[in-house]
Amino acid sequence: MLDILRARLAQKHRTFKYPKGPLPALPDMFQGRPVINGPCPDKCDICLSACPVNAIGRRKDGGVTIDTGRCLFCGACSGACPHKSIVFTRNHQLAAARREDLVIAEGSQKSADAVSVMAKKYFSRSLKLRQVSAGGCNACEADVNVLGTPAWDMGRFGIQFVASPRHADGLLVTGPVTANMALALQKTYEALPEPRVVIACGSCAISGGPFADHPEANNGAGSLLPVDLYIPGCPPHPLTALDGLLRFLGRTAPGFGEDS
Amino acid sequence: MTDSILRVYNGEAAPLSEVPALPVDSFRELVIERLGHGDILSALFARPFGDKFRLYAVLCDAAREQLGIAAAEIGKIYPSITADCPCAHWFEREIHEQYGIMPFGHPWLKPIRFEPSRVGGKTGQIGVTDFFSMHGAEVHEVAVGPVHAGVIEPGHFRFQCHGETVYHLEISLGYQHRGVERAVELGPDARTIHYMQTLAGDTSIGHSTAYCSVLEALSGAQVPPAADSIRAVAAELERMANHTGDLGALAGDIGFLPTQNYCGRIRGDILNLTALICGNRFGRNLLTPGGVRFDLDADRRKTLLTRLDDVEKDLESAISIFFGASSALARLEGVGGLSAETARLIGLVGPAARACGLSRDVRVRLPYSAYRFDSLPVSTFHTGDCFARAYVRKLEIEQSIGFIRRQLKSPIGGGFVKAPGVLAPDSLAVALTEGWRGEICHVAATNREGRFAFYKVVDPSFHNWFGLAQVLRGQQISDFPLCNKSFNLSYCGHDL
Numbered sequence: 001m002l003d004i005l006r007a008r009l010a011q012k013h014r015t016f017k018y019p020k021g022p023l024p025a026l027p028d029m030f031q032g033r034p035v036i037n038g039p040c041p042d043k044c045d046i047c048l049s050a051c052p053v054n055a056i057g058r059r060k061d062g063g064v065t066i067d068t069g070r071c072l073f074c075g076a077c078s079g080a081c082p083h084k085s086i087v088f089t090r091n092h093q094l095a096a097a098r099r100e101d102l103v104i105a106e107g108s109q110k111s112a113d114a115v116s117v118m119a120k121k122y123f124s125r126s127l128k129l130r131q132v133s134a135g136g137c138n139a140c141e142a143d144v145n146v147l148g149t150p151a152w153d154m155g156r157f158g159i160q161f162v163a164s165p166r167h168a169d170g171l172l173v174t175g176p177v178t179a180n181m182a183l184a185l186q187k188t189y190e191a192l193p194e195p196r197v198v199i200a201c202g203s204c205a206i207s208g209g210p211f212a213d214h215p216e217a218n219n220g221a222g223s224l225l226p227v228d229l230y231i232p233g234c235p236p237h238p239l240t241a242l243d244g245l246l247r248f249l250g251r252t253a254p255g256f257g258e259d260s
Numbered sequence: 261m262t263d264s265i266l267r268v269y270n271g272e273a274a275p276l277s278e279v280p281a282l283p284v285d286s287f288r289e290l291v292i293e294r295l296g297h298g299d300i301l302s303a304l305f306a307r308p309f310g311d312k313f314r315l316y317a318v319l320c321d322a323a324r325e326q327l328g329i330a331a332a333e334i335g336k337i338y339p340s341i342t343a344d345c346p347c348a349h350w351f352e353r354e355i356h357e358q359y360g361i362m363p364f365g366h367p368w369l370k371p372i373r374f375e376p377s378r379v380g381g382k383t384g385q386i387g388v389t390d391f392f393s394m395h396g397a398e399v400h401e402v403a404v405g406p407v408h409a410g411v412i413e414p415g416h417f418r419f420q421c422h423g424e425t426v427y428h429l430e431i432s433l434g435y436q437h438r439g440v441e442r443a444v445e446l447g448p449d450a451r452t453i454h455y456m457q458t459l460a461g462d463t464s465i466g467h468s469t470a471y472c473s474v475l476e477a478l479s480g481a482q483v484p485p486a487a488d489s490i491r492a493v494a495a496e497l498e499r500m501a502n503h504t505g506d507l508g509a510l511a512g513d514i515g516f517l518p519t520q521n522y523c524g525r526i527r528g529d530i531l532n533l534t535a536l537i538c539g540n541r542f543g544r545n546l547l548t549p550g551g552v553r554f555d556l557d558a559d560r561r562k563t564l565l566t567r568l569d570d571v572e573k574d575l576e577s578a579i580s581i582f583f584g585a586s587s588a589l590a591r592l593e594g595v596g597g598l599s600a601e602t603a604r605l606i607g608l609v610g611p612a613a614r615a616c617g618l619s620r621d622v623r624v625r626l627p628y629s630a631y632r633f634d635s636l637p638v639s640t641f642h643t644g645d646c647f648a649r650a651y652v653r654k655l656e657i658e659q660s661i662g663f664i665r666r667q668l669k670s671p672i673g674g675g676f677v678k679a680p681g682v683l684a685p686d687s688l689a690v691a692l693t694e695g696w697r698g699e700i701c702h703v704a705a706t707n708r709e710g711r712f713a714f715y716k717v718v719d720p721s722f723h724n725w726f727g728l729a730q731v732l733r734g735q736q737i738s739d740f741p742l743c744n745k746s747f748n749l750s751y752c753g754h755d756l
Contacts, residue, residue: 003584004518007577011522027532029539029554052451072454074545131411135438137752138413139461139542145411149524163409180374180386180435181414184406210454216376216439234544235461238528 015153019246024151024239026090031073032240033091038106040064040085050080053203053212059105068094068232069102069206094232095244099222102206102230113247116228119197120250123169126158127249129199130168130192134185135217136175136209139235140202144172146238159245165189170197170228176204176217177224189225197228199248202235209234264290265319265328270626273477273689276705279316279331284339287315287332292344294319294328300620301607302327302692302701303718304341304351306359308379309333313361316716318690318703322625327690340365347607350726357384373434373755378442387416392430394420402737406435413751419737429732429740431725436755444715446707448475448549448683457544460719460753465491465498466695467717467753468547470702473628473691475549478706479680483629486672487551492630493667494534494543496660499696501530503611503653504575506748510650511582513741514591522578529571533564550680561668568668572661579654592647596731596743599644606730609723610698611656612747614640615648622694634666646739649746683710695720697750719753 016024026032040062047064048056055070056077064085066077078086093111096102101112119127133141147154148161162168165188177185189198200221203209208219221227231244246252264286266279282290295301303318312335319328332338340363341348350372352363357371358378374386393401400421406414414435420428440455456471457464469491476483508523531541538546538554546552556564582588598608603616613620621638623631639655641648688705698720707713728747732740 003581007518007522007581010577011518011574014525025532027535027539030535031539050450052449052454072544073540074454076450132407133411133413133436135436135752137458137461138750139458139464141411141413142462143541146524146528149528150521151525151528161411175436176438178436178438180437181406183386184414184435188407210451210458211438211440211443214439214443216437235542237541 014151015156016151026092026237026239030090030092030237031075031088033094033111034066034068034071034078034086034088034104035109036064036066036104036106037085037087038063040083040106044083046080046082047077047086050076052076053210063106065103065105067103067207069099069230070203070212071232072203072210072234092237092239093243094236094240095247096230097228097248099227099230102232114229114244115250115252116197116248118195119228119248122195123197124249124251127170127245128160128162128168129170129172130165130188131161131172131174132185132188134173134175134181134205134221135178135211136202136204140174140204143235143238144174144201144241147242152238152242154242154245157246157251165191166193168192168196170199171225172199172201173205173221173225174201176208176211176214176219177221179216179218182218182224185221186224198225199229199231200227201231201241202233206230206232265294265330267324267326267328268690269326270622270628271473271477271689271691273684273687276686276688279329279688281314281331281333284315284332284334287317287330288339288341290330291317291319291341291348294321295345295347298322299328300609300699301345301347301351302699303703303716304348304355305716306334306355306361307714308359313359315355316703318701320622320626320692320699325626327626327692329688329690334361336360337362337364339363342366346605347723349606350722371434373437375434375437375439386434387432389432391418391432392420392428394427396422398422415751419732419740421737424736424738426732426735426737426740429729431729433725433751433754436752438756440756441715441717444712446711447715448712453548459717459756460721460750461542462502463498463695463697463700463719463750463753465494465543465547466693466700467702469495469629470691470693470700472547472549473693474689474702474704475683476680477689477691478683478687478704479549480684481550481680483551485630486555488629489667489670489672490537490552490556491547493664494537494546495693496664497530497534498543500657500660501527501534502696502748503657504530506745507579507582507650507653509745509748510592510646510742511588513745514588516582516585516588519578519582522574526571526574526578529567529574533567533571536560536564536567548679556668565665565668568661568664575657579657583651583654589647592650592742593643593645595646595739596735596746597643597645598727598731600642602730603644603727606726607723608727610695610720611652612649612724612727613698614638615652616644617642620699622692622699626692628691628693630667634663636663646742646746685710697721697748698724717756719750719756721749721751721754724749725754
């Protein structure tokens with residue numbers, strides 16, 4: 001008993017002050033929200049061919065775009081770009097409520113809006129989620145689980161993972177939704193009482209991630225269910241996921257819309 | 261028999277034509293004989309060969325510190341190895357599922373991942389299969405999954421119970437199958453390394469080290485010692501983070517909350533050390549064929565060492581109160597036990613095997629990269645139960661801390677990342693690494709153009725899932741969470 005008390009003293013109180021206080025420290029090499037500092041010269045498609053998952057596109061007017069819903073944040077594009085036009089900032093705010101808002105165009109600086117009127121109305125103080133792992137590599141699940149540890153302590157916002165879809169307000173999906181998981185995901189969704197929300201967490205759940213266009217996968221949760229919140233990343237940093245959830249519920253964290 | 265097997269070192273390439281193709285009976289005898297001598301069946305798989313098939317076996321021969329590769333040409337049927345070597349059981353089910361090949365004499369050829377057949381034809385629907393069942397007035401069956409109560413991967417478990425006692429647990433997987441092995445064929449390309457990093461997300465370093473190693477072998481690239489050292493540091497951080505998380509999860513299942521909470525947080529601190537090296541908590545984008553993408557300068561090494569000291573201090577108190585609490589130990593001891601003999605027969609690897617007293621550790625048996633110069637002791641225990649699996653992890657965490665410290669203190673300069681050139685045509689390379697769950701095996705073969713003709717991945721979970729089923733026999737059903745967490749196997753690594 002004395003040893004346990006001694007350990008308790010040594011381990012100290014470690015819950016983050018965020019969102020009232022400073023952000024938890026991010027690694028200095030963290031790859032967050034990319035920005036494109038154009039204009040890019042015509043016919044230079046080096047970044048397009050460097051990207052392993054076709055996340056980079058060209059608009060009709062020639063401008064380059066990055067789809068953060070596809071992006072694996074590997075940095076291959078910014079490393080390959082001879083003009084240093086693509087830069088990954090340390091901005092963790094990546095989540096968005098609309099799929100098209102995940103596409104970052106040249107010169108766009110603002111983070112997208114993630115707030116949902118419905119989620120804010122019904123779930124802003126209490127959101128119980130059922131998680132379904134539907135393919136992928138388990139890294140998203142691992143870093144979502146982190147939000148339950150005392151340091152992040154998601155429970156203080158009334159957000160919690162529950163064991164039964166019957167007890168849940170929403171579904172948090174990870175993985176590209178493999179052919180072998182499609183039915184189980186559909187059934188879990190149908191077991192949720194209404195109103196309900198669906199959150200796609202990670203590149204796989206948004207677009208299929210590295211498994212995009214595999215016949216065994218389904219290119220994400222959106223192919224089967226209506227998605228209300230997208231949290232990009234491979235896997236998303238816990239701060240990206242928590243920020244997304246708080247903004248989704250209208251509990252806006254400080255620094256909203258700013259680039260760090 | 262020695263002439264009928266190709267012997268290579270770990271991470272060495274050889275012309276495909278040097279793999280001896282034996283008559284299937286000799287192949288079978290050879291595998292049985294080698295396994296009898298203490299080799300591990302690292303891989304057993306089939307691939308199309310003309311209008312027939314070729315069966316490959318990769319054997320890990322610790323006594324010679326080498327790998328043995330043998331092959332046999334087969335048609336649609338061949339005599340099964342499983343009856344003589346139970347560790348081939350799962351491999352032969354895979355062969356049957358993928359190509360419709362019949363290993364004659366195999367006890368029950370059920371699908372293991374319900375993947376589409378590779379030769380066309382009808383494929384199974386997931387979950388629709390005959391399960392083992394038990395009958396009687398007081399017998400009942402418990403079915404769990406694929407969607408579980410927690411935030412974990414999908415799988416289906418069936419327990420045949422009499423009261424609280426489990427007679428048999430059957431594990432049915434495949435829900436995570438996303439077709440990686442097939443997608444890698446005719447590679448490598450820009451996406452290949454990402455497949456390797458996501459074979460099992462918590463083993464990004466373990467799998468990408470094996471991948472880089474086969475690619476370096478096939479292209480003749482030399483990895484600078486500095487890059488080898490950084491890879492090994494990342495691998496040990498990965499091991500520490502996962503072992504720490506699992507000790508916390510075990511404590512949570514017992515209701516020993518202090519260790520659960522501390523370890524949950526400390527695991528994050530360790531992941532952040534990996535992020536300090538490469539920006540990503542899981543070590544994504546750190547490895548690249550030929551070396552690593554980020555150097556570790558003196559300042560970064562210093563920061564890592566300081567933060568490692570803090571982690572060690574926190575871990576020491578979090579773990580010692582757990583192993584010092586008799587109530588926690590009483591819950592672990594004698595639960596989910598496995599004898600060394602059974603573990604050997606079913607081909608267990610990694611900490612689960614070491615907890616049964618088997619000295620199986622690729623870092624020591626077939627040392628690669630920095631482990632060639634800084635050897636670690638094999639952490640074993642003899643009781644084979646949940647306690648042993650927890651205790652071995654505690655020992656390994658301690659060894660990893662020492663190893664990382666030694667590596668970080670030895671001043672090795674940068675100057676790396678030399679992309680490997682073209683891959684040798686018509687060749688084969690095998691690499692074994694010790695992931696935190698155990699032995700990882702990658703086998704790559706190239707075609708005439710130097711592209712992947714086939715790529716085979718064996719995650720340690722592939723060897724160990726049957727071990728979990730085995731330890732549940734005779735246990736109470738309420739012991740399942742403990743047994744499960746003491747193994748903590750990968751679904752996606754198995755399903756691929």
